Amino acid sequence: MRNSNWIRTLVTAGIVLIAAIVFYFVFLNNGPERKDMGASSTAELQVAFPDHAKPGAPLSSEYRKVAESDWLELRLKEASLSIQVVDKRSGYTWSSEITDTEANESWQNFMASGLSLDYFEQEKPNSTRTDLVSQANKSVVFEPIENGFKAIIRLNDLKLGLDLYVKLEDDQLVVHIPQHSIVEGEKVKLGAVYIYPFLGATKAGEKDGYMFIPDGSGALIRLADNKGKFKIPYEARIYGMNEGIETSKRDMYTNPPHAVQYPVFGIVHGEGGNGLFGIVENGQYNAKILAYPNGVNTPYNWTTAQFLSRESYLQMTSRTLGGIVVFEKERNPEDMQIRYKFLNGQDASYVGMAKTYQSYLADKGVLKKMEAGSDAAIPVQVDVLGAETENGMFAQRLIPVTTVAQLEAMLADMKQNGIKNVNVVYKGWNEGGLSGTSPAPVKYETALGSADDFARLAAAVSQQGGQLHLYSDFTAAYEGSARFSAQSDAAKKIDKSIITLPTYQKVYDTMYYLSADSTRDIVQQNKKQYADLNVSGAAVDTTGSVLFSESVDGKPSARRNTADTYMAAMKGLAETVPSVLMYSPNDYMLPYADQVLEVPMDSSQYIYVSEVVPFVQMVLKGYKDYYAPYTNFFANPQTSLLRMIETASYPSYYLTHESSYKLKFTDSNDVYTSAYADWRESMADGYRILNEALQPIRYAAIENRARLAADVVQVTYDNGIAVIINYANRDFQGEDITVPANGFQVIEVNR
Structure with missing residues (x-):
């Protein structure tokens, strides 16, 4: 025992040092900051949420410049976390804030807030929405970062917090929430996150233009006063239904809507004027694309991505007595990030969005330009x-x-x-x-x-x-296969039940999904x-x-x-x-x-869609060969043939x-x-x-698509060739060319 005194002294000193480090990072520094936009981490931060917000300097209710690039200027209103982005090339200002006294208080706060959340409370299966403006007992601390700012947000009453990074990268805006920055209390859990949902929103038909949604081949929703015609928004989960948590509503009589296979959205204020194109870069596996036409809850047209941290689901309690609705215990582990590209001039259109996304995928190595082959006959x-x-x-x-x-x-x-x-x-x-x-x-x-x-x-x-x-x-499975056992090989939902889907067929009436492993x-x-x-x-x-979450060894994946x-x-x-x-x-x-x-060459035919556009084909053309659905299954083969020509x-x-x-x-x-x-x-x-x-x-790649008349479209390619398609029942007479009814013409154009 002779050495026990110095051992106790050494241990005590170590404990004091560790406590000091923890105090600095957790209480003074609001968690370990990373210089980059943040890779995901599942580590929880232990923070103190005061009963009342500490007094301090009031957050500014005026916009101030916080960052600038050669293309853009970023302005911030601290009180609501709202931003304005000025496109210096055109002088156009994009704002995330809407102030409208006609809406009820809940929607007023939602439209004014730069950040809104859905959260779950214990014993309550359904989520509740809140926003930064509504929460009086909050603390928001701003820190400058390179080309932007970081906001450290704590909603003290809810015991929820996160860090939001906003920065400029050349002609783009990147907003990011690192998973490791999210903090939660015991009783309230994060459900979903909306980041700048009203960025680029317009009222009724005050601006000409449209919202772009990634439905089918691509679709536009016209910015207009819809006179109350539409009651339901576009709400589509990226990569389709999650069979690991959602209950399938398929039936044999209706075709399901197209799944979102490209995590993008956009809005155009005057085609050829100014446009905004969003790419969901992180968190897309658990996110939705939303688009609200005028008249759906508000008089505004707005589109955004919603990030899902948790979802509610039916937990079966017995085979005969049904179950109870609960929410997921664990958060989805991804960071959340949207990259906004600001477009102007001739790029401010769905064509510009497609070309932007094509370049984005090519830069990431996802797409590679095709080389001209010796046999030019189409496949x-x-x-x-x-x-x-x-x-x-x-x-x-x-x-x-x-x-x-x-x-x-x-x-x-x-x-x-x-x-x-x-x-x-x-x-x-x-x-x-x-x-x-x-x-x-x-x-x-x-x-x-x-x-x-x-x-x-x-x-x-x-x-x-x-x-x-x-x-x-390698995913769909039937018990008729000698290589498959439902009990050992099938994927299980997070409630641990086996994922099964009805086929509505006589020979094999049930289909399973194999587990990912x-x-x-x-x-x-x-x-x-x-x-x-x-x-x-x-x-x-x-x-x-197909993409789903599942239960693996009793734990959610x-x-x-x-x-x-x-x-x-x-x-x-x-x-x-x-x-x-x-x-x-x-x-x-x-x-x-x-x-x-x-x-697909069409969309899901939602009533609010004003035009179907070949966005997917414009992204792929010249980079990958792609094929239409089966021609012998088309209801109108002649029109479908023209549509194949238009979409290449x-x-x-x-x-x-x-x-x-x-x-x-x-x-x-x-x-x-x-x-x-x-x-x-x-x-x-x-x-x-x-x-x-x-x-x-x-x-060749598609360079442009233009409508020459109501039923006449011209698609121009980067090799100087254009194809004019006439869907009308009468000839189309252009300046130097006649296109036959229900026909087409291939022409050369000035490049």
Whole structure:
């Protein structure tokens, strides 16, 4: 015990030193600040929330300049955290603040606040909205950072706090909330965050222009006085429904709306005048795009992103007695960040937004400009169904509808009819056919052909300028698959129940999603087997477009984790297989998709949409080949053909050799017109027309899209070619050209 005194002294000194460090960082410095905009961290800050705000210098109620670049000037009103951004190129001022005495107090405060929150209270399943203006007992401390400011915000009554970073980067504004800066008490938990929701908002029809929403191919909502016609806003979750927490409302009679696959939004004040384009850079896996037309709650048109930190869900208490609504215990772990690009002049339009996003993705390495090839004939995508199953008396019965030999004959006939550059996706090629075998065995169905037959088919497709792709789905699963067990392989919701989806079919009435880890394992197995079979290509469905959170080992796993697992798996697949196609992939999957299938040419047809625009196609054109949905499923083939020309979308077909009547009792009974014999002539005619229109701009990017008349559109490309499309039933007479009714013309323009 002789040394105990000096040991106690040393331990005491260490405790005092640690306490001093904690006091400085937590109480004096409001948490560890990082010089950059902040990478996410799950560490919670322990802060003191006083019962009453400490007296100090009042926050300024006037705007003051806090940052400036060569392009922009940033002004701040401290009292409400509102900002103004002055575009020095045009002198135009963008404001986040709306002051309107006509609205009720709640909306007045929301419109005036730079920051608003939704929060959950214990024992209350639904969230409550609040804002910076409404909260009297708060502390907001501003600190300068390079090219901007940091706001340290504490809502003392709610015991909620966070740090907001706002900075200029050249001609862009970046707003950011690091996850590590969020603090919460025991009784109140953060639900959602709105950052500058009214930036760029306009009242009724006081300004000409529109809001842009990423619905389908892209859509515009006109800035107008809607006379109370609209009651419901546009509210769409980025990357679609989260089946891991939400309850699916699908039914067999209605088509679901298009999912948001690109995390962007925008608003234009006078096309050719000034525009604002927002990109959700962080937090997009748990965020929504909102757009409120005039008349929906307020007389204003406004669009923004809403970041979801927590959500409420139905926690089942028993199989028969239902459940109770609760909210998530854990916050989503992502930082939150929006990058705003300010546009003016000819760039202030949805075209400018598409070109801005295209450049953004190219700079990040997501897109790469295509190089002109030697064969300029446009490609055509042909999905061919090999075999399906129907219920028999004692077991499922295989129904072959396109054997390898029959497919070879179809391809030979296409070649004779002038159809070149054919990409083939073979569905139901695997043992057991298409439905019920997913995740499918990597084994050829012998009723269709031998391994040598499939190798010969791949060579024939290659000689015709395309590649043979084996249809693959690494996410959708059925209990008919020998590679799947619902109990061990299916994804589980955060309430620990298995994710199941009704198919409304007779053979397999339930579909599951594989857990992200199971998807990864299946891809790993398939990669080796694909290599052993010398597979020339894979066409991936579902994995690129579906995203969910899940329960893993009894703990919640965020959507971001699922996306990361999917991306790693697809990266490995793309490194193994010569060609990978993806059906309707989300933006984060684009680096691994050589070509993109089923790109929508329309929107979800919301009543407030004033025009559908080809935003997605303008982003992809010249960087990736993309294909329209199946041509033989269009209700109006002639109009759809013109729409393909306008959007520069290549054609695709879903075909069988046998009559689709044979599929009547299978789970592919929705394929109602697929026999090649019925489509061979229209395929050849359609291909000839599309090749005439699109071959001159095969590798070009879209430079502009303009409406010459109500039913006439001109699309201009960066190689000096323009295509004029006339949807009207009468000829269009331009200055030097006549475009036939329901037709098109390819012209050269001055570059």
